[in-house]
Amino acid sequence: MSNELRSTELRIAVLGVGMMGADHVRRITGAIAGARVAVINDYDSSKAEALAATIPGCRVVGDPIDAIADPDVDAVLLATPGPTHEKQLLACIEHGKPVMCEKPLTTDVETSLAVVKAEAELGKKLIQVGFMRRFDTEYEQLKALIVAGELGRPLVVHCAHRNPAVPPHFDSAMIVKDSLVHEVDVTRFLLDEEITSVQIIKPSANPAAPQGLADPQIALFSTESGKHVDAEVFVTTGVAYEVRTEVVGELGSAMIGLDVGLVRKTAPGTWGGQITPSFVERFGQAYDSEIQRWVDAVVAGAETGNYIDGPGAWDGYAAAAVCAAGVKSLESGERVAVDMVQRSSIAGA
Amino acid sequence: MSNELRSTELRIAVLGVGMMGADHVRRITGAIAGARVAVINDYDSSKAEALAATIPGCRVVGDPIDAIADPDVDAVLLATPGPTHEKQLLACIEHGKPVMCEKPLTTDVETSLAVVKAEAELGKKLIQVGFMRRFDTEYEQLKALIVAGELGRPLVVHCAHRNPAVPPHFDSAMIVKDSLVHEVDVTRFLLDEEITSVQIIKPSANPAAPQGLADPQIALFSTESGKHVDAEVFVTTGVAYEVRTEVVGELGSAMIGLDVGLVRKTAPGTWGGQITPSFVERFGQAYDSEIQRWVDAVVAGAETGNYIDGPGAWDGYAAAAVCAAGVKSLESGERVAVDMVQRSSIAGA
Amino acid sequence: MSNELRSTELRIAVLGVGMMGADHVRRITGAIAGARVAVINDYDSSKAEALAATIPGCRVVGDPIDAIADPDVDAVLLATPGPTHEKQLLACIEHGKPVMCEKPLTTDVETSLAVVKAEAELGKKLIQVGFMRRFDTEYEQLKALIVAGELGRPLVVHCAHRNPAVPPHFDSAMIVKDSLVHEVDVTRFLLDEEITSVQIIKPSANPAAPQGLADPQIALFSTESGKHVDAEVFVTTGVAYEVRTEVVGELGSAMIGLDVGLVRKTAPGTWGGQITPSFVERFGQAYDSEIQRWVDAVVAGAETGNYIDGPGAWDGYAAAAVCAAGVKSLESGERVAVDMVQRSSIAGA
Amino acid sequence: MSNELRSTELRIAVLGVGMMGADHVRRITGAIAGARVAVINDYDSSKAEALAATIPGCRVVGDPIDAIADPDVDAVLLATPGPTHEKQLLACIEHGKPVMCEKPLTTDVETSLAVVKAEAELGKKLIQVGFMRRFDTEYEQLKALIVAGELGRPLVVHCAHRNPAVPPHFDSAMIVKDSLVHEVDVTRFLLDEEITSVQIIKPSANPAAPQGLADPQIALFSTESGKHVDAEVFVTTGVAYEVRTEVVGELGSAMIGLDVGLVRKTAPGTWGGQITPSFVERFGQAYDSEIQRWVDAVVAGAETGNYIDGPGAWDGYAAAAVCAAGVKSLESGERVAVDMVQRSSIAGA
Known part of the structure; x- marks a missing residue:
């Protein structure tokens, strides 16, 4: 890529702007630094045109x-239907273009292997697959705990993957290929070894599931070194989205997805998690949101005249007035009235 | 600002690149879409030069x-020492430049009021103050709960603000002006009314605190309508960073900062929180990180040849092989061995 | 007391069988080993007669x-109205009878002091007051943590005491004398020193509280060594019964009453609690209930012929059959069908 | 049994006073109302004599x-080794004596069935088996939730059963017969149907487990109606005692054993539990302990002269003094000093 481009922004072509692709377009445009959507492609060209019109350049x-x-x-960024992936990935390899490919890599084992081989022949890793859980903070913490040896050698992994509902066309095999596939990658990511056998158990189905859908399913994996993984996949719970993973190791266990962060149980018989060490971790998201929303407000303000999206000068003044009273009370120990002007006395404040 | 600029990125001047300012520079450069750091200023010009050299343009x-x-x-973006704020804010108002001002607005009540008045005279809100908690997800949820009336009228607020340690120069008044000030803004944000009196209680001090530091401190606020707020500020706990806020209302209470998300206690006598409704909320952060890190890897890859920072084609293939076995087992109910080539058989995979 | 009596059971007189006293009668009769209710007294003699008739002897x-x-x-056991306590306690002292006195000791400070002095003159401690929180597992754990020095020197205590509702005659002073009094004893129990000053803050009242009731109230205590305690008492929450106490010490903090057992936050920045060390702690309550309910069932069975209140012989057989299949599968690794007779084939099983 | 006996206490013979039996003797003597240990038997007669000597009558x-x-x-109460159970249970049936039999019922399926048949022929249920989890508060809550239909039809159950360590003689089959047997009964209790097949999976063993012990083990149960149950049993964790059960139903899921009480996840996508409705549930254990320990102290006091085990008259006086100051502050809103005599001024207080 040209020097000029590199000094500004990565120009990305997004292929396929259905729900997932359109979401990535919004993400790159509104949340990702150093990149922009330069090209959009979709088999529905009017949808592509409509979206592209909202994005400068x-x-x-x-x-x-x-x-x-x-x-x-x-x-x-490939967000097209799975059956087109093979041809498009090979084209990326041919043109030497890095590609972020939404799962699946391709729709069957043979073509997936062909893609692996084509990239291997090129001698350069260009293809990333969209297993996004590896970037989730809780999974990263769990992986770090394992790598640091704090659970000892992992022995057993329990997973649960629950959706409130699925679209009408979802069938029993899609529960394996679209839902369970995440537990497949989580297993390989956490244990760092391949899965060698699989067994799917079909309990009597949820009465509320569509006729014929084997839901829930229980998957059992064995890995190269004999570790056991079980995963409940249940996609018609009617409740909410729940993803839970527990790793049981020789020195203790840890679980994520309990709505309470990572909870670790280790000797001497304690449970719990880590308190955020500093404001950087505790409020990092808040700082990011604060500045992103301020940038967006300022850009929008060029037309509306409203350049802030948050606390303003009055809020700074009010805080100063309260703290001044606080410092006085710190000395006397007595209750001190806050001395402030009436906001309404300043037109426009 | 020029049309061309608006169609690309907001050009920000960051004034002051100490710890906070430098962090904002990194944030704008690496995490904020639609903006870039165009100008850096610091009274230590060599520090400014060194940082600017790392940022294109x-x-x-x-x-x-x-x-x-x-x-x-x-x-x-103003991250200079507090005593310079007044002059710099007035300059921003004079030049009509939107400004994001790290707290405090200014260092005393009179100059804060002067800034409020100057902006009011301009008739346009240009100044935002860096009370970042208003952008924290948990505080936003707590505010939303109040606004929706789900706790009824708030009656009492309890806050705790604990730091493991503070720098040597931190004195008792700074606990009020630098730490408690956040509880001041949280109170005003959540209750949407002004604080009318303050009382600071100094229990016998933490033996581990520096000599002479009144720590912990208990602050009591009364508000215009007679609501009670208490805040424990304790900055030498030796433990970790903890910020907790509980709002007690006529219909129930809710607490954040317990390491378990927002916990709400309401009739019929239940406690708990909300399960993430869908993968969008659960893994939004993961998608953002995935794409940001991929963008960064691709940009860096122009030189290193490593264009991915995450699962690659082999991982896609492995997932396909496991899922194929899974689909077979779904039919038979039996354990099915996974059929995969040896990774080592493909040079470069 | 006679040797014969000691070898069997403590004979208790329960004075006052209103809600609290009647509850104690049930407790002594059905849950306390080594004691029985020998005498009942109440100013309403028909109520006393009716209750005594249900208790052998x-x-x-x-x-x-x-x-x-x-x-x-x-x-x-004294569960009479407070105004009668002084005379009855002095009678217990006179007759050398140990007495368990429901709170309050007496209804004012002077008579309480008189009782203290009368007992001191006797030179034998006969009077116990019904501050039952000292016997609550969570408070015992919190006290043990403090005594063991694991929180360092306690500095601040935060309490919350919430009731869903109170009877119509409850007035603002009763919130102090009937509700806050528990926080008074908790403070003295946990900190092991006297309270030297009290301040009650009345925020604007809960709109749902009865007209004129100052509810919620915030109490501030100072102790002999300058520790700070605050307690929110709120008796018309409409939610449920909540009692929470947090002790903040120089080495960390611990909280009880969060519906999650004791949660402790200490260096190195972790939160959490203790996992039950063995089945004795985990299922001690279950063993007690199992045996108590079996005893009750056997006693009742003398008339009904039903001597069990729990799993029976069939359940033992079924467990044996499943475990036999399990042991076979342990060897083969395969699924093994459980071999059981039909329950209906055995009349009466 | 005689009328006289019924009006006092159930006379129990405890057979076998090893760890479990001796614990039951202590329980009946010190915690169970309405029963006493009248007879002790053990093959080690000196052990029996020593224990009996400590119990009146x-x-x-x-x-x-x-x-x-x-x-x-x-x-x-049968706490003898399993191989003697058959003969002793048949004797209980012959003599019409109700019997509480520690697990196992007998040591094999055939003799268990023989016992079932003998009791069925008698036409009266005399035998209860010691599956104590059915009496655990959390399991009772979970069962109640299922029975009330709040989870809909149960579909899947996940269990975990972890011990820190086991005695040296514990072998792989004992993990099934001594540990997993609890999950067998929990399954049958919660689902109210029989288990029809079992599969035991042996992952690669914990390196810290004794040589040859297949630990952990994963058990899979199918039930009559096709429900799936999986149970991890892991008896050498080195951590603590953990028992966890989750029931996943068509309307939601609930889990116990998380150290946070029962946590339920149901629509509209919420997690959490119930707050204790009143002081009766919250402090019932405290009241029981308070009275039991007071009874024990009074009985012991006949010899030691110390008749209390808890707060005394001074504590009642101190509470009165603090509350009196509180009531004054309630009126004035000001801090009020507590007026108390010095404890040391009253000899013996």
Whole structure:
């Protein structure tokens, strides 16, 4: 990519702007630093046009392979239907374009292997697959705990993956390929070894599930070194989205997804988690949101005249007045009235 | 600001690049979409130069007022020492530049009021103050609960604010002005009314606190409508960073900061919180991190040849192989061995 | 007391069988080993008669002082109205009878002091006051943590005491004398020093509270060594019964009453509690209930012919059959069908 | 049993006073109302004599069948080794004595069935088996939730059963028969149907487990109606005692054993539990302990002169003094000093 481009922003082509792809377009445009959506492609060209029109400097390219090959595209985000992935991934390899591919890599084992081989022949890793749980803070903490040896050697992993509902076309095999596949990657990520056998148990089905859907399912994995993993996948709970993973090791266990952060149980027989060590971890998200929303407000303010999205000067003044009273009370120990002007006495405050 | 600029990025001048300012520079550069650091100013010009050199298109301006006035600066982020704020804020108002001002607004009540009045005369809100807790997810949830009336009318607020340690120069009044000030803003934010009196109680001090430091302190606030707020501020706990707020209302109470998300206690006598409704909320952070880190890896890869920071094609293939076995087991109910090639058989995979 | 009596059971006179006293009668009769209710007294003699008739070997004594003096009474449980306590306690001292006195000791400071002095003159401690929180497992754990020095020197205590509702005659002073009094004793129990000053803050009242009731109230205590205690008492929450106490010490803090057992926050920045060390602690209550309910069932069974209140022989057989299959599967690793007869094939099983 | 006996106490023969039996002797003597240990039997007669000597009115009977047949024995508690159970249970049936039998019922399926048939022929249920979890508060709550239909039809149950360590003689089959047997009964109790197949999975063993011990083990149960149950049993964790059960139903899930009481996840996507409705539930244990310990102190006090085990008259006086100051402050809103005499001024207080 050109020096000029690198000094500004990565130009990404997003292929496929259905729910997932459109979400990534919004993400790159509104939340990701150092990148922008330069090209959009979708088999529904009017949808592509409509979305591109909302993004400065973004255009539509009608053919996905042309979009990949485009000299003004530095990298590709693939959110097209699975059956098109093989051809598009091979094109990315051919043109040397880094590609972020939403799962699945391809729709069957053979074509997945072909893609692996094509990339291996190139001798350069260009393909990333969208197993996003590896980037989730709780999974990262759990992995770090294992790597640090704090649970000892992992022995057993228990997973639960629950959705309130699924679309009408969801069938029993999709529970394996679309839902369980996340537990497959979580297992491989946490244990760092391959899965060698699988067994799916079908308990009597949820009466509320669509006729014929084997839901819930219990999956049992064995790994190369004989570790046991079980995963409940239940996609018609009617409740909410729940993802839970527990690793049981020789020195203790840890669980995430309990709505209470990572909870670890280790000798001497204690349970609990870590308190945030400093304001950086506790309020990092708040600082990011504060500045992002301020930037958005300022940009919008060029037209509306409202340049703030948060506490203003009055709030700073009020805090100063209260703290001044506080410092006085610190000396006397007595209750001190706060001395403030009436806000209404200042027109426009 | 020019049309061209608006179509790309907001150009921000960061004034003061101590710990807080430098952190904001990193934030704007690496995590905030739609903005870039165009100008850096610091009274220590070599520090400013060193930081600016790491940011494409960023330059140093030696005088803070010049930086504010610079025609290629769209907005200002003020992270300079408090005593300089008044003059710099007035300059922002004079030049019509939106400004994000780290707390405090100014160092005393009179100058804070002067700034409020100057902005009011302009008739346009340009100044935002860095009370970042208002952007924290848990505080936003707590505020939303109050606004929705789910706790009824708030009656009492309990706050705790604990730091493991503070720098040597921290004195008793700074506990009020630097630490308690956050509880001041939280109170005003949550209750939406002004504080009318303050009382500071000094229990016998923590033996581990520096000689002469009144720590912990208990602050009592009364508000316009007679609500009671108490806040424990304890900055030498030796433990970790803990911020807790509980609102007790006529219909129930809710607490944040317990390491378990927002916990709400309401009739019919239940405690608990909300399960994440969908993967969007549960894994939004993971998607953001996934794409940001991929973008960073691709940009860095132009030089290193490593374009991925996460699961690669092999991981996609392995998942496909396991799921294929899973689908077979779904039919048979039996254990099915996973059929995979050896990774080592493919050079470069 | 006679040797014969000691070898069997303590004979208790219960004075006052309103809600609290009647509850104690049930407790002594059905849950306390080594004691029985020998005498009941109440100003409403028909109520006393009705209750005594349900208890083997229990009789009514019409005058409370006679009941105390009765030679077949070894000890006294006082659950009469507060204004009668002074005279009855002095009678217990006179007759050398141990007495368990529901709070308050007496209804004012002077008479309380008189009772203290009378007992001191006797030179033998006969009077116990019904501050039952000292016997609550969580308070015992919190006290043990403090005594063991694990929180360092306690500095601050926060209490909350919430009731869903109170009877119509409850007035603002009763919130102090009937509700806050528990926090008074908790403070003295945990800190092991006297309270030297009290301040009651009345925030604007809960709109749902009866007209004129100052509810909630915030109490502030200072202790001899300058420790600070605050307590929110709120008796018309409409939610449930909540009692929470947090002790903040120089080495960390611990809280009880969060519905999650004792939670402790100490260096190195961790939160959590203790996992039950063995089945003895985990299921001690279950063993007690199991045996108590079995005893009750056997006693009742003399008339009904039903001698069990729990799992029976069939449940033992079924467990044996499943475990036999389990042991076979342990060897083979395969699924093993459980071999059991049909329950219906055995008439009466 | 005689009328006289019924009006006082159930006379129990405890057979076998090893760890479990001796614990039951202590329980009946010190915590169970309405019963006493009348007879002790153990193959080690000196152990039996030593224990009996500590219990008023208790004697040793040398032969277990004689103890069962003894006319002054109303009921039997069997804590002898499993191989003797069959003969002793049949004797209980023969003599019509209710019997509480520690698990296992007998040591194999055939003899268990024989016992079931013998009791069925008698036409009267005399035998209770010691599956004590059915009496645990959390299991009772979980069962109640299921029975009330609040989780809908149960579909899947997940269990975990972890011990820190086991005695040296513990072998792989004992993990099934001694540990997993509890999950067998929990399954049958919660689901109210029989288990029809079992599969035991042996992951690679915990390196810290004794050589040859297959630990952990994963058990899979299917039930009559096709429900799935999995149970991890892991008896060498080195951590603590953990027992966890989760029931996943068509309307939601509930888990116990998380150290936070029962946690329920149901629509509309909430997690949490119930707050204790009143002081009766919150402090019931405290009241029981208070009175039991007071009874024990009074009984012991006949010799030591110390009749209280808890707060005394001074504590009642101190509370009165603090509350008097509180009532004054309630009126004035000001801090009021507590007016108390010095404790040391009253000799003996």
